[in-house]
Amino acid sequence: xxxxxxxxxxxxxxxxxxxxxxxxxxxxxxxxxxxxxxxxxxxxxxxxxxxxxxxxxxxxxxxxxxxxxxxxxxxxxxxxxxxxxxxxxxxxxxxxxxxxxxxxxxxxxxxxxxxxxxxxxxxxxxxxxxxxxxxxxxxxxxxxxxxxxxxxxxxxxxxxxxxxxxxxxxxxxxxxxxxxxxx
Numbered sequence: 668x669x670x671x672x673x674x675x676x677x678x679x680x681x682x683x684x685x686x687x688x689x690x691x692x693x694x695x696x697x698x699x700x701x702x703x704x705x706x707x708x709x710x711x712x713x714x715x716x717x718x719x720x721x722x723x724x725x726x727x728x729x730x731x732x733x734x735x736x737x738x739x740x741x742x743x744x745x746x747x748x749x750x751x752x753x754x755x756x757x758x759x760x761x762x763x764x765x766x767x768x769x770x771x772x773x774x775x776x777x778x779x780x781x782x783x784x785x786x787x788x789x790x791x792x793x794x795x796x797x798x799x800x801x802x803x804x805x806x807x808x809x810x811x812x813x814x815x816x817x818x819x820x821x822x823x824x825x826x827x828x829x830x831x832x833x834x835x836x837x838x839x840x841x842x843x844x845x846x847x848x849x850x
Contacts, residue, residue, distance in 0.1 A: 683806075693835060723762050785820065
């Protein structure tokens with residue numbers, strides 16, 4: 668290998684939409700958590716532990732798959748009061764930088780919800796080693812977490828409570844569980 672050549676250790680993975688979930692929780696009535704999740708998470712992860720600058724994440728979530736366990740609430744979350752899924756069918760993340768952080772990594776990037784893009788940082792932990800599944804595919808898993816203010820993304824619907832406070836909290840906790848398949 669010459670001085671101008673470099674050995675790449677980058678691997679590219681597809682997010683397995685059958686084994687990936689984006690979960691969230693937000694305060695309800697300022698006293699309890701409402702939890703929900705999205706299905707149909709897809710995208711591509713390129714990971715090079717020797718050169719994190721060559722690493723990247725592109726992910727897409729089908730916004731219409733939101734589920735909280737209450738059909739009326741799910742319909743409200745899909746409406747123009749919140750996600751407006753007919754106009755904005757996906758939630759998208761595209762990394763701009765990935766860095767090492769403690770035992771894991773951080774992915775800085777742009778999150779787009781409801782047509783509004785804002786910078787966010789995902790804490791990436793539980794990145795597994797590669798393993799072979801029973802069908803010979805090379806797999807890897809990871810968990811990513813972040814918190815956002817929903818109002819930053821134009822999700823401003825709320826109702827005041829008689830005792831003070833609001834029905835829906837502003838801070839949303841997000842956890843994304845991924846299973847990746849090596850390309």
